[in-house]
Amino acid sequence: MSQILTFLGKGGTGRSTLTVAVARAAAQQGRRVLLVGHQPGPGLEMLLGGIPLSGEPVTIAANLSVVQLRTTQLLEQYWTAAKELEAQYVRTPFFREIYGQELGVLPGMDQALALEALRRYDASGQYDCILYDGPGDLTTLRAFGIPEVASWYWRRASKAFLGSDLAKTLRPFAEPLLRSVSTVEFSSLEDLSNRLGGMTNIFEQGRQAIADPRRVLAHLVTTPDPMAVQTARYLWGSAQMVGLTVGGLWVVPLVTGEVSAADFSPLPVRILPRRQGSDWSALEEAVGGIFAAPEVPPPVAIDEGSRTVKLFLPGFSKAQIELSQSGPELTITAGDQRRNLFLPPSLAGRQVSGAKFQEPFLVISFG
Structure with missing residues (x-):
């Protein structure tokens, strides 16, 4: 199990330089380090002294490996894996004649594939820390928010469909048809959904990892330029909306x-x-202690005794925050981010009785 560290900030603030410095320092301390590049252009190769990088990890120094993610290559790999799963569970595969080399990259696919690559490198057990040199902006945060958003879609969409008139109408035809093409034994559509519930476990594991700063941690990078400073503040608050802890600010x-x-x-x-x-050497010395769990407020704190939910939302004003409740779920919107919180059983049956924004905290009370 690795600790994943990434940097957020406006482009041109020195995020990649800082990432390389941290990777070098950690490797010299005996940590097994993987530096993951995910930005276009030769910038990372130049920072590493012109060492050519590839889509597979390359060892460039003791304890230090580097990989340059290429979306088209990742797409081919995961499409092949998806076809193998289809062949395993579907008697008559639909996609066997479509090859990964033929597929184009759709918007948003880069970050989803990068997140899966990080998960795979983390699960390999080969690295103590993984440094992710990504875009460092809202697209990076949306990638880290995929487990939570996907779990919400999976939970709500499947429930809504199974309870709909369309499902009731299709059930007499759909269940026999699915049994004829599937190798999974199931008694009903609800049973099929439960058997595929492993997806929920994967999403939950990802959500828990993002919420644990000992597993995934971000730091802000800025210059004294006012635009860079405001961008860092915006990304700080946006990181809280996906449950990602920010541990510090680095000024270049x-x-x-x-x-x-x-x-x-x-x-x-x-x-x-x-x-x-x-x-x-000066940079490597300066970044000591960067992996330590920070003493900062968690993005979300639930106190069942006092019936409150407290969100840490720096960088936002009261006018930028909206709140709604649907059954056991809270939806919080701040800026261009939206987060759905699934309440614990003690609060799930209660209505919101009040919400107060005491910058930088949003405190929600339940009756």
Whole structure:
């Protein structure tokens, strides 16, 4: 089991340089490190001294391996795996004549495939830490939010369909048809949904990993430029909306000016030294302790005794936050992010009695 670390911030703030410095420092400390590049262009190869990278991990130093994710290659691999599953569970496969090399990349597919690659490298047990050098923006956060969003769609969509008039109409025809093409034994559509419930377990495992800073952790990167600072604050709040803990802020002095620590309280704010040519020693020394679990508020805290749910939402104003309730679920919208919280049994049957935004916390009470 690895710890996955990524950096969030505006492009051009030095995120990739910081990622490489952390990877080098961790490897020198004896950790088994995988540096995962997922940005277009040769930037990562140049930072590594021109070492050519591929879609498979390459060892470039003691304890340090690097891989450059390529979406088309990942798509081919996972399409082949999907066809094998189809052949295993479906008597007459539909997609056997479609090959991964023929498929184009749809919008959003990059991040979903990257998340699955990170999950696979984590499950391999070969690495103590995985450094993800991705886009570092809202698309990265949407990728880390996939387990929670997908579990909501799976739970709500299957329930809605099975209870619909359409399902009742199709049931006399659909059940015999599905039995004829499936190798899975089931008695009804509800039973088939339960047998496929392993998907729910996968989503839940992913959700729990994202919520645990000992498993997945992010740090913010900015320069003193006001636009970069505001972008970092926005990404900080957006990270909380997917349940991802942010452990600190790193200021890269590429331009003159200062960053107010008060704007990022209670995050630790650290200023990075400049890299001098090929000498990484100052940067490697500066990033010590970056993997430690931070002393910051969790994205969500549920207190069943006081019947409250407390969300940590830095970077947002009261006007940007909306709240709604549907049965045992709460939906919180902040900025361009939406989060669905499944309430524990003690709160699931209760209605929201009040919500108060005390920056940067949203406190929701139940009657």
